[in-house]
Amino acid sequence: MSVADFFIICAISLVFSGLPAAAAIYYVYRKNALHQSSTQAKLDELSDRLATIDSSVVRSSIALEGSFTETIRKVQAEIKSLEIVFRGAGQTTRENPESVDAAIRLAREGVSSDLIVAKTGLPVHAVESIISLHGGLR
Numbered sequence: 001m002s003v004a005d006f007f008i009i010c011a012i013s014l015v016f017s018g019l020p021a022a023a024a025i026y027y028v029y030r031k032n033a034l035h036q037s038s039t040q041a042k043l044d045e046l047s048d049r050l051a052t053i054d055s056s057v058v059r060s061s062i063a064l065e066g067s068f069t070e071t072i073r074k075v076q077a078e079i080k081s082l083e084i085v086f087r088g089a090g091q092t093t094r095e096n097p098e099s100v101d102a103a104i105r106l107a108r109e110g111v112s113s114d115l116i117v118a119k120t121g122l123p124v125h126a127v128e129s130i131i132s133l134h135g136g137l138r
Contacts, residue, residue: 085125103127107135 099120106116107130116127 082129085123085129100126100130103130104134107131107133110135 099122103116103120103122103126106119107127111119113124113127113131116122116131117124120127122130
């Protein structure tokens, strides 16, 4: 066998065994690249969804905080209003707790506001507030 024949045989065997190996390597490389691209697209989509959810949570938190703050303001205003009613009558729960306790007891018994005013000496506004809070609770 001559040297030229040897090189031809090597070249032929390289072509028939090397090309399929190279094609297999390229196929695996290409498949991995497509899989990586698909995975990256899914990660980007999940990231966008997470950002949307995060934004929604922040907006909901702000809305709830505003609603909660508004409710607290309303309750504070109602407390202030009741305080003004009690102070306007010249009596507070601290000054005459017996009258207030008696008014609450009478309101629970279903006694009318006029009779509660007459028995306790509390102003009508205070008695009406007590009745609205405690009246009819048997």
